[in-house]
Amino acid sequence: MTTPAPGSPELARLSLNQKTTQRWSVPEAVEGCVQRGIPAIGLWREHVAATGVEASARAVREAGLRVSSLCRGGFLTADDDTARREALDDNRRAIEEAATLGAECLVLVVGGLPKGSRDLDGARERVRASLEVLAPAAADHGVRLALEPLHPMYCADRAVLSTLGQALDFAEPYPPDVVGVAVDTFHIWWDPDVRAQILRAGPRIATFQVCDWLTPLPCDVLMGRGMMGDGHIDFAPLRDAVAAAGYTGDIEVEIFNDDVWDADPHAVLDTTARRYVERVLRA
C-alpha cells in the first residue's frame, strides 16, 4: 500500500510514542507528528525534562496534539526506606508532569526485584502498598495511572507485574479512571488468557500500545521490539478484543529497536503510519 496521507481518517487514532523516534526532542517529535498528520503523541519524561515540562506542554498544545501517555513512573519495589521514599517522590513529580502535559495517563513500570533479593511476593506487595499512596495523589491531579504488565522475561529486573490479569488484580481497588492498565502487544501477545483479560479490562484500558515481537531476540532484550509486520504478532485479534472492551482512544506505536533508532525519523514516521494502517487497522 502507499503511505496514508496526512488528514486520512485512518490516522485519526494513531499516536507516536516518542521512543520510536528516540533521537528527536519533544519539539522535533511534535513537528514530525504535525507534518505526518499524526494527531497524538506519547511522551517520555527524559525527553520532556530536556525540553522543560512547561515548554513541552506548550509545544503539544500549540500543535493541537493529544498526549496519549506519559512514560513513565513506577520502580516501586525498593526494599529500603530511603529508596522507597525517593521512588514515591519521583512518582509524585511524574503525576504533576502528566497533569501539566494533559496526558491521558501516566504509565507505570512497577520495577523488578531489588538487587540481591529473591522475594518476589515482597516486591509485589510493595507495589500494592505504593499504589495506596500514589492513587490518591493521581486522583488529586486528575491524572490516570496505567499499570503496565511487562513481558515475563523482565520479571527479575524490570517489572514484577507480568500479565494483564495480574495488573487488573492490582488495579481493582481503585476507580478505573484513577488506576487503569496499559495494553501493549509486545508484552502480552503470548498469553493464552489475553483476550479474556482484555475484555475484563474494559474501561480500565488506559492506553493501547503496539509493536511486534522479533526473533531472534537481540542481545539487549529491551531492544527486541519491532515495527508491526516484521515479527510474529497477529494484531487483528488483539485490536478486536481491545475494541470489544470498549476502548476508543489512541493507539500508540512504541518501538525500542536499534535499527529503527538509527534510521531517519521522518522515514520511521512514514513506515509507522503505513504499517499501522496495514497491520493494525485493516488486518
Next chain:
Amino acid sequence: MTTPAPGSPELARLSLNQKTTQRWSVPEAVEGCVQRGIPAIGLWREHVAATGVEASARAVREAGLRVSSLCRGGFLTADDDTARREALDDNRRAIEEAATLGAECLVLVVGGLPKGSRDLDGARERVRASLEVLAPAAADHGVRLALEPLHPMYCADRAVLSTLGQALDFAEPYPPDVVGVAVDTFHIWWDPDVRAQILRAGPRIATFQVCDWLTPLPCDVLMGRGMMGDGHIDFAPLRDAVAAAGYTGDIEVEIFNDDVWDADPHAVLDTTARRYVERVLRA
C-alpha cells in the same frame, strides 16, 4: 556447606539432567552419577542416539540409575502435512525410546509458530490434535508424556505452551499417568498463579526440574539457565508447592549455560549436588 557425600540421604531424589554435563556421553554421565552418588538421570535423545538406545538402556540399568525423564519429543505445530507426519513419526520413535530406557516420562516441547506464520491459535490447535494421536501411542507403550510449558519468551520459536495452567488445560482430556506436565522453575517462576497451578497439577506432575534465572540474559536466550543460587529464583516456595501437590519423584537439575558446559563435568556434579541441597532441599 561441604559437598554432600555419596550415599547421603539428601541426594536420594537428585537427578542429573544430562544437558547439565552436555559434553559427556551417556556412559560418561552414568559413570559420573554413580561416582557422585546421584541416583537418577534425565537423558537426551541426541546423546542416547550417539550411544545407541539399547546400549544406553543397559548402561543405566546396570548402574542402577533411575531415568527420571527423556528429553524430548514435541515440535508438533507444523502446518503442512509432510512435516506434521514426520513430527508424529519422530514422536512415536521417542515414545519407543522412552519405553526401552524405562524413563519416568517423555518431555514434550510443543513447538513454536511455523516459519512465517502468525496463527498462534492454529499452532495451539495442532498441538491439541497431535496429543490425540500421541497419547494413545504413549499409553500403549506404558510411557507418560510430560507437557512442558516454556517461558513466554520462547512462544514464537519454541513452545506455544507458556504457562503451567495452559499445559494443564491441554493435559486435561487424558489420564494423569498418560499425559502429565513438566514443572521447571526457570520457565514458570515469574507466574503470579504458579503456586495455585502447581497444586492444581497434583498427580500430573511428571517431572520437577530446577535451575536459576540469570540477568542479564545471555545473547542466546536458550543459554540463560543458571546454577541454583546464581540467579533470582527463590526455590523454597516452588519446592513446597510441588511437595504439597503430592510429588515425591526425582528433582532434575537441568542447566543450559556456556560456563557450566565449559567447566569440568565432575566439578559441575559437585556444585550441582551442593547447590541442590543448599538452595532447593534446605532453603
